[in-house]
Each structure stands twice: as structure tokens, then as C-alpha cells.
Amino acid sequence: MASSELTTIPGSLEHVRIQALPSSAFYIAEFITIDEERMLLEKIETAPKPRWKQLSKRRLQTWPSDLTNNTLLDSPLPKWLTEPVITRLLTLPITASKPDHIFSESPHGAPNHVLINEYLPGQGIMPHKDGGAYYPVVCTVSLGSPLCLDIYGTKDDGSREAEPKWKILQEPRSLLITTDQIYADFMHGIANVTDDVDLGSSTVANWDLLRTSSNIQNHRSERRTRLSLTYRDVLKVSKLGGTLGSMFGKR
Ligand SMILES: O=C(O)CCC(=O)C(=O)O
Numbered sequence: 001m002a003s004s005e006l007t008t009i010p011g012s013l014e015h016v017r018i019q020a021l022p023s024s025a026f027y028i029a030e031f032i033t034i035d036e037e038r039m040l041l042e043k044i045e046t047a048p049k050p051r052w053k054q055l056s057k058r059r060l061q062t063w064p065s066d067l068t069n070n071t072l073l074d075s076p077l078p079k080w081l082t083e084p085v086i087t088r089l090l091t092l093p094i095t096a097s098k099p100d101h102i103f104s105e106s107p108h109g110a111p112n113h114v115l116i117n118e119y120l121p122g123q124g125i126m127p128h129k130d131g132g133a134y135y136p137v138v139c140t141v142s143l144g145s146p147l148c149l150d151i152y153g154t155k156d157d158g159s160r161e162a163e164p165k166w167k168i169l170q171e172p173r174s175l176l177i178t179t180d181q182i183y184a185d186f187m188h189g190i191a192n193v194t195d196d197v198d199l200g201s202s203t204v205a206n207w208d209l210l211r212t213s214s215n216i217q218n219h220r221s222e223r224r225t226r227l228s229l230t231y232r233d234v235l236k237v238s239k240l241g242g243t244l245g246s247m248f249g250k251r
């Protein structure tokens with residue numbers, strides 16, 4: 001079997017910590033297989049048209065639904081989003097000495113929400129923080145094409161520094177987990193460029209954790225269509241209750 005048909009799941013997250021960054025970010029190059037990537041791309045592509053929300057610079061799907069006032073209406077994620085990604089995530093201990101996983105202490109013990117962003121070459125996302133609606137862990141599965149996530153520091157007045165402090169190269173089929181300071185204190189964004197440039201061991205924070213650097217020529221990686229699935233636990237979940245609930249057979 002070719003190695004590209006396999007995943008490479010570490011014994012614990014400590015093995016895949018991005019050492020060059022403040023705490024904490026983890027990168028697993030081969031988190032899903034080529035077949036699993038193909039299945040996810042197919043499900044995303046064949047989702048009903050109204051699932052896509054078109055923004056000026058990119059389009060996205062929200063599963064199971066958009067938040068209203070930072071609150072998620074209780075509803076399960078479809079199986080193709082839980083299996084294999086969430087099941088695999090929940091078997092991954094943070095350290096070898098304890099079984100605790102990255103969502104062990106989150107309110108629902110697992111992600112309950114997935115945002116799917118699509119980036120064509122030249123598209124990106126403005127630097128931002130993910131804010132207070134979520135438990136502060138983001139798990140991002142990348143599909144299709146490599147691309148760089150830029151991490152920015154903020155100044156004392158809260159505004160962001162002009163240049164990114166670090167770059168994280170996200171390969172297709174990889175998992176990136178960001179939490180702690182990287183979640184709370186730094187901003188992240190994706191430049192709207194057609195090529196990621198200046199890539200090397202001194203500029204890419206997760207260089208040593210990459211699956212391959214063979215797509216990088218002259219320190220450059222050309223973008224193709226990239227999709228990301230960001231898994232999070234939304235803190236506030238509301239049940240469809242009261243009269244409306246009983247109309248739908250809830251008690
Ligand atoms: O696509 C990504 O990797 C980042 C998306 C993101 O930052 C977000 O949805 O908040």
C-alpha cells in the first residue's frame with residue numbers, strides 16, 4: 001500500500017507540537033487518507049446549493065447551522081463530518097500519560113459545529129480572532145491545496161501588527177489544532193495571493209512537521225482550490241423547546 005493511503009497519527013499531541021510558536025499549536029500532516037479527503041470533497045460539493053453562503057471574497061458552509069446570538073440550535077452533525085474526523089480527534093491524547101483529549105474539558109466534550117471555507121487562488125480571510133462563542137480550541141482539516149495561515153501579534157491598543165510573526169503551512173489532509181495563547185492573544189489570517197512565497201525552515205513554523213516539502217520550489221507554493229473544515233465546540237446550545245418543541249414531537 002502506498003504511504004499516501006495511510007494516516008500517521010502520533011501517540012500524543014506532544015509529539016506534534018509546533019515548537020516555534022507560543023503555546024499551543026499542533027500539526028499532524030497525514031490526519032486523513034486520500035480516500036477520506038475525496039469523500040469529504042464529494043459531500044461538500046454535492047451539498048444542496050443553499051448550503052453555500054457567498055461572501056465577497058470566498059464562500060462557506062455552516063454545519064449543522066449558523067449561530068444566532070452566539071447560540072447553536074441543538075442538532076447533530078451529519079455522519080460524514082463526525083466520521084472519521086471527530087472520532088479520530090477524540091482518541092488522540094494530549095500527553096502520553098493521560099487519556100485526556102483536546103475536548104475533554106469542553107462543555108460538550110466534542111466539537112458540535114463545523115465551518116467549511118473554500119479559497120480559490122487569490123482568496124483569503126482577513127486577520128481576526130475567533131472570539132468568545134466557542135470553547136478556545138480550533139481543529140482545522142485542510143483539503144485540496146497547501147496554503148499558509150499567517151499569525152499576527154497585536155499591539156498594546158489591540159490593533160494588529162503589520163506583518164505576520166509566523167506562518168503555518170497547511171497541507172491537504174492535515175490537521176492543525178490551535179488553542180491557549182495562539183487562540184486568545186494572536187490573530188490569524190490567510191493572504192489573498194495566488195502563491196505562498198518565502199517558504200523555508202526559518203519562515204514556516206511547522207517546517208519539521210510537514211509531510212513533504214517537494215511541492216515547494218524556489219521557496220514558493222502555488223495555490224489551487226483549498227477547503228478547510230474548522231471544528232469547534234459552541235459554548236451555548238439551545239434546545240428547540242416549549243410549544244414549538246412539542247409541535248415537533250419533543251416533550
Ligand atoms: O480556513 C482556515 O484555515 C481558517 C478559517 C478561519 O480562520 C475561521 O473560519 O475562523
Ligand SMILES: [Fe+2]
Nearest residue numbers: 128129130188
Ligand atoms: Fe478564524
